[in-house]
């Protein structure tokens with residue numbers, strides 16, 4: 001990993017999982033870090049850990065779905081540190097269910113975090129990063145679900161497809177504007193993170209999942225159990241983060257953490273061209 005002394009790395013979804021590991025890696029490589037997460041408790045714990053090791057840390061609790069809060073975070077970061085070298089737009093959440101049964105609140109929640117959360121980060125940070133007279137990176141976390149749709153999580157798959165599409169166009173526009181900002185789309189498969197705990201921080205006042213009939217059904221419970229049960233069998237967080245950092249440093253656009261799926265992705269594209277219906281993903 002390069003030396004990031006004097007550089008500033010901003011991370012959303014920094015309190016747990018891949019975001020927290022990214023914060024630890026960049027701090028250990030000399031960077032100052034700015035952290036944003038809805039989980040204030042784990043954010044404070046991480047801030048204390050990094051500060052104890054001598055890193056300059058700015059941490060703000062907030063919701064990436066709220067553009068005002070993300071804009072305020074960006075204002076604080078630029079005024080405290082005067083620069084941003086890498087932005088990881090990493091916060092994300094997942095749900096499960098049948099397309100025709102999942103509550104519309106799931107669509108509101110996942111699209112507002114997984115898609116609009118990225119847009120809020122881009123709007124708040126990228127114009128000021130573009131105005132800097134040095135190269136920097138914006139890294140959107142999407143998912144391999146954009147290429148190998150998983151049957152249990154339609155809203156997640158849709159939100160990550162949309163996020164990947166936005167990331168592609170962002171990259172094209174940065175190129176045509178001759179911006180010094182490089183962009184990247186991270187597409188992990190399963191990683192051993194805290195993603196299945198995301199319901200703890202569902203920010204939807206007035207909506208109680210426990211009182212929504214489908215979310216108490218056996219079908220929902222079976223689908224959610226697959227989501228929850230698969231994460232412990234995923235790639236270790238430190239290995240996934242190594243691959244993400246390698247991809248950013250090599251200036252790759254799409255960064256796939258699990259190359260063993262590449263043949264299935266290629267086959268999937270060919271199947272679409274051949275008019276074949278989607279098949280279940282073989283793990």
Ligand SMILES: NC(=O)c1ccc[n+]([C@@H]2O[C@H](COP(=O)([O-])OP(=O)(O)OC[C@H]3O[C@@H](n4cnc5c(N)ncnc54)[C@H](O)[C@@H]3O)[C@@H](O)[C@H]2O)c1
Pocket residue numbers: 012013014015016017018019036037038039062063064065090091092093113141142143144187188189190191192193194195196197198201203231234
């Ligand atoms: N773990 C996997 O298997 C996997 C696979 C593909 C993609 N991803 C993506 O990787 C990214 C990181 O997730 P992770 O797996 O490390 O999970 P994680 O739950 O450990 O980390 C996600 C972080 O985002 C935060 N967060 C959630 N909603 C937020 C909001 N509204 N505002 C601010 N912060 C919020 C959470 O508190 C948490 O700290 C996500 O975008 C996820 O969709 C994960």
